[in-house]
Amino acid sequence: MPSKTIVFIDDDPGSKVVARRASGRLDCELLFFERASDVFDSIGTLDPKLVVLDMAMVNLDGVYGHQAGLEISAALRETYGDRFPILILTGMESPSLICQCLRKGADDYFVKSVELTGLVKRMAAWLVVDYSARDPKSERENAADALQALVDKRGDMETDEWRQIAMSRFSSGKANSSNARKSSRLLGELFAWQSATVRN
Numbered sequence: 001m002p003s004k005t006i007v008f009i010d011d012d013p014g015s016k017v018v019a020r021r022a023s024g025r026l027d028c029e030l031l032f033f034e035r036a037s038d039v040f041d042s043i044g045t046l047d048p049k050l051v052v053l054d055m056a057m058v059n060l061d062g063v064y065g066h067q068a069g070l071e072i073s074a075a076l077r078e079t080y081g082d083r084f085p086i087l088i089l090t091g092m093e094s095p096s097l098i099c100q101c102l103r104k105g106a107d108d109y110f111v112k113s114v115e116l117t118g119l120v121k122r123m124a125a126w127l128v129v130d131y132s133a134r135d136p137k138s139e140r141e142n143a144a145d146a147l148q149a150l151v152d153k154r155g156d157m158e159t160d161e162w163r164q165i166a167m168s169r170f171s172s173g174k175a176n177s178s179n180a181r182k183s184s185r186l187l188g189e190l191f192a193w194q195s196a197t198v199r200n
Helices: 014-024 040-046 067-080 095-103 117-127 135-156 161-172 178-182 184-194
Strands: 005-009 029-033 049-054 086-090 108-111
Touching: 005 014, 005 040, 005 108, 014 029, 040 067, 040 184, 049 095, 049 117, 086 095, 086 117, 095 108, 095 135, 108 117, 117 135
Parallel strands: 005 029, 005 049, 049 086, 086 108
Antiparallel strands: none
């Protein structure tokens, strides 16, 4: 019987199908909810290994918002601290949006697509992470600071261009701050996973 639980919150019926298929490949228990308010108070008892949130959905007050996932992520951190990683699903990709995700307590993001393999890889990676042994808040802040520096210098440019700049900067070891160097692993994994092109 699966010993790891994923709480998946998304009001898109199509995501439920994808989530169920992903859970079968990951050998975990996946609990799907259409509203965060339906599970927010019981997440502590469920003790999830990962929480997946959609970016655009109904917030805790019952109001739909295009960035409600950020609000819910921040509320989860305020209530539960760093007990579990948070992965936000988005419909777009940009450096400033990733910064917002990190600032609001999310550890990772994934752009929705018809591909299942990339999402399975991302969820699988978090299932094996010893999250309690890390300093997730510091990692999020370091990554956000490093990425924000790129946004301030280059702006929200085309995905390929800013990803190339980010990877070049972090892999060369010539980043201006130690915080940026500490962020290289997290951002490197994030970019590598997001670039997965293998289809179902």
